[in-house]
Every structure is written in structure tokens, then in C-alpha cells.
Amino acid sequence: MRTRLLTSMALLAAFAALSQGAPALALGAAPAARQGAARPAGGGPVYSHFAYSRVSVTGDTNPGALASPTAYTPAPCWVEPRFTGADSYHKGDPQPSATGDADSYWWWFVGQEPALAGVLGRLQGLKQAVNKVFQARQGGSGWWWVPGWINGGLNGYSCAWGLVHMLNFSAQYLEYLPPQTGGPATPGHPIDGRILAALARAELALPAIKVFTNPAVGKPSDVNLPLWVWVGYAGPQRPTDTASVPLPGGGGLSATVTTSPPQVSVSVNTAAARVYNNCGATGSRYNGDPTAIPPCGVTFLAPSTNGPYKLTVTARWTVRWTDSTGEGGTFPAPPWPVPAQAASATVTVREIQAVN
Amino acid sequence: MRFRRGSAALLAAGILACAVACGSGDAAAFHPGGSLSPVPVQAPLPGAGGQHLGSFRFPSDVSIDFTAPAPASAVQRAVVAGYQDYVLSLWAAVLTHGKNTTYLRHAGGNAAGYVRREAARYASAELTVKGTISYNDTRISGVYFGTGADVLSCVDASAFHQVNAQTGATQGPALPARLTRYLENVAEGRNSDGTWSVTRLAIYPATSTQGAMCR
Numbered sequence: 001m002r003t004r005l006l007t008s009m010a011l012l013a014a015f016a017a018l019s020q021g022a023p024a025l026a027l028g029a030a031p032a033a034r035q036g037a038a039r040p041a042g043g044g045p046v047y048s049h050f051a052y053s054r055v056s057v058t059g060d061t062n063p064g065a066l067a068s069p070t071a072y073t074p075a076p077c078w079v080e081p082r083f084t085g086a087d088s089y090h091k092g093d094p095q096p097s098a099t100g101d102a103d104s105y106w107w108w109f110v111g112q113e114p115a116l117a118g119v120l121g122r123l124q125g126l127k128q129a130v131n132k133v134f135q136a137r138q139g140g141s142g143w144w145w146v147p148g149w150i151n152g153g154l155n156g157y158s159c160a161w162g163l164v165h166m167l168n169f170s171a172q173y174l175e176y177l178p179p180q181t182g183g184p185a186t187p188g189h190p191i192d193g194r195i196l197a198a199l200a201r202a203e204l205a206l207p208a209i210k211v212f213t214n215p216a217v218g219k220p221s222d223v224n225l226p227l228w229v230w231v232g233y234a235g236p237q238r239p240t241d242t243a244s245v246p247l248p249g250g251g252g253l254s255a256t257v258t259t260s261p262p263q264v265s266v267s268v269n270t271a272a273a274r275v276y277n278n279c280g281a282t283g284s285r286y287n288g289d290p291t292a293i294p295p296c297g298v299t300f301l302a303p304s305t306n307g308p309y310k311l312t313v314t315a316r317w318t319v320r321w322t323d324s325t326g327e328g329g330t331f332p333a334p335p336w337p338v339p340a341q342a343a344s345a346t347v348t349v350r351e352i353q354a355v356n
Numbered sequence: 357m358r359f360r361r362g363s364a365a366l367l368a369a370g371i372l373a374c375a376v377a378c379g380s381g382d383a384a385a386f387h388p389g390g391s392l393s394p395v396p397v398q399a400p401l402p403g404a405g406g407q408h409l410g411s412f413r414f415p416s417d418v419s420i421d422f423t424a425p426a427p428a429s430a431v432q433r434a435v436v437a438g439y440q441d442y443v444l445s446l447w448a449a450v451l452t453h454g455k456n457t458t459y460l461r462h463a464g465g466n467a468a469g470y471v472r473r474e475a476a477r478y479a480s481a482e483l484t485v486k487g488t489i490s491y492n493d494t495r496i497s498g499v500y501f502g503t504g505a506d507v508l509s510c511v512d513a514s515a516f517h518q519v520n521a522q523t524g525a526t527q528g529p530a531l532p533a534r535l536t537r538y539l540e541n542v543a544e545g546r547n548s549d550g551t552w553s554v555t556r557l558a559i560y561p562a563t564s565t566q567g568a569m570c571r
Contacts, residue, residue, distance in 0.1 A: 067566060068565070115556070154556055154557075155506040158498060158505055161545045165503040166501035
């Protein structure tokens with residue numbers, strides 16, 4: 001059916017191209033050249049920060065993480081199921097609309113993204129043919145899939161362009177496929193647990209950390225006096241978030257990203273120090289015993305005669321994902337960034353002056 | 357590698373110069389999405405021949421410079437060439453007060469609209485541009501499914517001015533809103549003949565979060 005659809009569309013498109021001289025389609029304002037990344041591509045409705053997608057990410061998120069044009073490493077586009085075969089076509093169509101049925105969506109989407117495919121100037125000629133295509137599918141058992149992409153920068157749009165053309169969506173925008181679970185080997189990049197997990201990972205907000213010490217940050221320490229180190233978290237110690245997409249006809253697909261308890265470590269920019277790195281998730285607060293060795297801290301063995309020492313504290317997590325079908329995995333670095341947060345403090349260390 | 361599109365001789369000179377200045381092939385390796393900035397090679401100043409786009413020859417007092425890591429593959433070269441052709445066609449449209457419509461072959465979507473708006477701002481024969489605009493560190497952040505590509509370039513228009521065409525007197529920055537340093541992000545699509553053209557354009561001032569890489 002797909003082949004027949006494409007063939008009929010291509011023939012009609014070619015015919016229409018000959019019969020329609022000037023571009024007839026001027027629907028939907030193209031985005032302004034200086035439009036911010038948060039605006040939807042093509043002026044469509046805002047589905048979070050994803051264009052034409054019903055994916056949402058909830059939990060401990062940092063939506064700004066995807067605002068940078070280069071923030072996201074995996075292919076930043078996909079196709080997701082939007083309509084059942086029962087919603088292919090309704091009598092009286094088309095009324096361009098993002099909701100309702102596949103036919104209406106087609107007419108709405110080509111108005112939003114006329115440059116994404118070669119239908120400029122050919123829509124009037126295609127009108128009856130397009131409607132017949134959707135009408136023929138009415139009541140079928142498949143789903144209509146639509147392209148969606150990340151709206152930060154233009155990499156998502158670039159990806160969608162490539163995807164739409166690879167799938168030969170150029171004449172129709174919508175693809176009628178049997179339901180599929182997707183996966184890296186599945187053509188067409190249909191939304192699946194891996195893609196959702198990647199989106200959730202990209203938006204996961206690891207809490208910033210603040211360094212505390214005894215003697216306190218800003219106060220001098222002494223040679224051979226243990227410095228106790230602990231951290232505070234500006235947010236959940238074990239952040240988690242979930243990306244989900246509703247499926248046509250009910251239900252949904254989701255992927256949840258979880259984090260291990262953080263592991264804190266200490267480092268200093270001098271070899272003249274003894275570092276204690278049994279820090280656990282939070283380090284070790286001073287226990288009141290001046291002779292005790294801290295589980296987490298440092299003993300400087302020489303004064304900071306050339307300027308304060310730099311104490312760097314790092315919290316590291318491991319991040320995993322599982323999806324609603326039971327699949328799961330990790331996020332290897334690279335390409336993913338190492339899940340870590342660091343903070344530093346300067347420590348002035350004095351030579352102890354013995355008084356006899 | 358720093359070169360100007362539209363002049364094979366200058367391009368070849370740039371490649372040759374880089375081969376000397378960079379010292380080895382590694383220096384010019386292309387790193388997608390990376391931050392490698394090969395040693396720029398100073399392009400020759402525009403001579404009497406100047407730059408050209410097809411039959412359109414740019415005035416000798418207009419210089420459009422490109423600095424980019426050497427693309428590693430034929431596809432990447434074609435993507436970069438598509439971007440540079442778009443840029444040249446933009447300024448050809450401006451310099452001809454909209455008469456040169458070569459951009460229609462190199463730009464679609466809002467990119468074509470952007471060219472039309474800029475050309476319209478210079479519709480008057482009394483206005484033109486002069487100086488140097490540099491498209492630096494142009495790099496491809498992704499090629500998707502063989503037919504879509506994302507390109508980033510840091511643009512420095514601080515030496516590019518709007519001038520009175522008769523007197524040559526500078527009247528202000530060439531671009532509106534005092535846009536002098538910015539990140540230009542374009543989406544490109546592959547044409548059936550293997551060339552690439554710009555399908556969408558976004559501009560982020562260097563002062564913005566998204567444009568920070570161009571500060």
C-alpha cells in the first residue's frame with residue numbers, strides 16, 4: 001500500500017507541478033530568522049521543546065539542556081505514532097488541524113512546514129488524491145506515524161529533513177506502518193525506549209553541589225591538621241526523570257532514567273597532601289575529635305606559600321534507563337557526558353608555629 | 357582553512373597555503389561537532405578579479421571570508437559548499453538590490469525569506485554594503501540519513517558596513533539590530549543532483565546563551 005500510495009502521489013505531484021505554475025502555498029509563517037530556540041519550528045503548537053511531538057519529559061529535568069544547537073548527540077528526530085487507522089479520514093475533510101484525524105493533520109502540517117517537502121505550488125492539484133489516500137485507510141489496523149524533532153537549534157529540523165526524505169515522506173508527510181517497537185536496526189527511526197531514554201537523559205538535571213569544610217571554607221587551615229570535607233546538594237541526591245509519549249488508541253510508551261547514589265571524591269592541586277577518599281554520598285562532617293582522621297578530607301603536609309591550594313570535590317553518578325517494555329541500559333561516555341558535578345574551594349594552609 | 361568560495365584559484369591557494377602552514381594532514385582533519393580550529397590561513401586580499409558567484413562579480417571593496425576545518429568527505433565538502441553558496445547568493449542579492457536571484461537555487465524556507473528581506477532593505481540604489489564579513493569555523497554538527505545536515509558558523513560582521521553607494525560614507529552596520537557577531541545555524545537538504553541547499557536558518561547573537569560559542 002505504501003508503494004502504491006507513493007507512486008500515486010508522485011504521479012499526481014508531477015502532474016500538479018506542470019499544471020500549477022506559481023507557488024500556491026503560503027500557509028503558515030516561516031520562523032523568523034532570529035527566532036529563539038524555544039519557539040516551535042514553523043509556528044506549530046508548542047509540545048514542550050519538541051516540535052510536532054507529543055513526547056513529554058517530567059521529573060528532575062533541566063529543559064534548557066536542549067536549547068543549545070549542539071546539546072544533543074543522538075539523532076534528534078524520530079517518527080511517532082499519532083493516529084489509528086480508525087482516525088484516517090472523517091467525512092467532510094479536510095479541515096487543517098493538528099488533532100482529529102490523519103487527513104486533517106496532513107493538511108495542517110504541510111501548511112506549517114511547506115519547505116520540508118516538495119509540494120510547494122502543487123497542493124491544489126493534490127487535494128483530491130491526498131484525501132483519497134487517507135479515505136482508503138479509514139478503519140485499518142495500522143497507525144499513522146508523524147515526524148517530530150528537538151526544537152533547540154536546527155539540528156532537529158535538519159534531522160527531520162533527512163528522515164522525511166529517506167522515508168520518502170516528501171509527498172505525504174505521514175507514514176502508514178504497522179505498529180512497531182523500533183530499535184536501532186529498524187528503518188525510519190520510530191520512537192522507542194532508547195530514543196525516549198536519550199531524551200530523558202539529555203534533560204536530566206544533576207544537582208549542583210556545595211563544598212563545606214572544617215576548618216570552614218575561607219578560614220585558614222594548618223599543616224598536618226586534617227581538613228574535613230562534606231557536600232550539600234542543591235536538589236535530589238538521586239535525580240530521576242521520565243520521557244513518555246502517548247500511543248494512538250490509548251496507552252503509552254515511556255522510559256525512566258534513574259541515578260545511583262552519588263559517589264563523592266576529593267582532590268587537591270598539590271602532592272604535599274594526604275587525601276582521604278572514603279566519602280560516600282555526602283563526605284564527612286567534622287565529628288568533634290581533633291585527633292581523628294576524616295573518612296573524607298585532606299591533610300596538607302606543607303604550607304601554601306605560593307598561594308592557596310585548590311580543593312576540588314566531585315560527585316559522580318551512574319545513570320541507567322528502563323522503558324515500559326522492560327528494556328534498559330546505560331549511557332556510555334562518550335558520547336554522553338560523564339554524569340558528575342564538581343565544586344571547588346581554596347584553602348590557605350599555615351605552618352604551625354610551635355611555642356615553648 | 358580560510359578561503360573564499362567562488363574563486364577556484366583562491367581556494368587552491370588556501371589549500372596550498374594550509375598544507376605549508378599546517379605542517380601535516382592531521383592539522384586539517386575534520387572533527388564533526390568538535391572544537392578543532394586548524395591554523396587559519398590568511399586568504400589573499402581580493403584583487404582586481406575579486407570574488408564571484410556565477411557571472412556576478414563582487415566589488416573589490418567587499419570581502420566575504422570563510423574559515424573552516426577541512427571537511428573529511430565528499431558529502432561534507434558538498435554541505436559546506438552549499439552553505440557558502442547560500443552566503444554568497446545572499447550578498448549578491450543585497451549588492452544588486454534584489455536583482456540577482458541566484459539565492460533561489462541555494463535557499464528555501466525562511467532562509468529564502470531572510471535573503472528577500474535583506475535585499476529589500478537594500479532595495480534603494482543609494483544603499484550598499486562594504487567591508488569584510490567573516491564566516492568562521494564553519495562546521496557540520498550532523499549529517500542525518502544522508503539527506504539532511506546541520507551547519508554552524510560564527511559570523512563576524514563587525515567590519516561590514518552599510519554605506520551610501522554614491523559617497524561611500526558609512527551609515528551603520530550592514531545587518532539590522534547592530535548584529536555584528538553571531539552564531540548562524542542552518543539546516544541543509546540534499547538536492548537530487550547531489551548539491552546541498554539551505555532549508556532553514558536561525559541566528560543567535562553571540563551575547564545569547566545559544567550563541568555563546570561565537571564570543
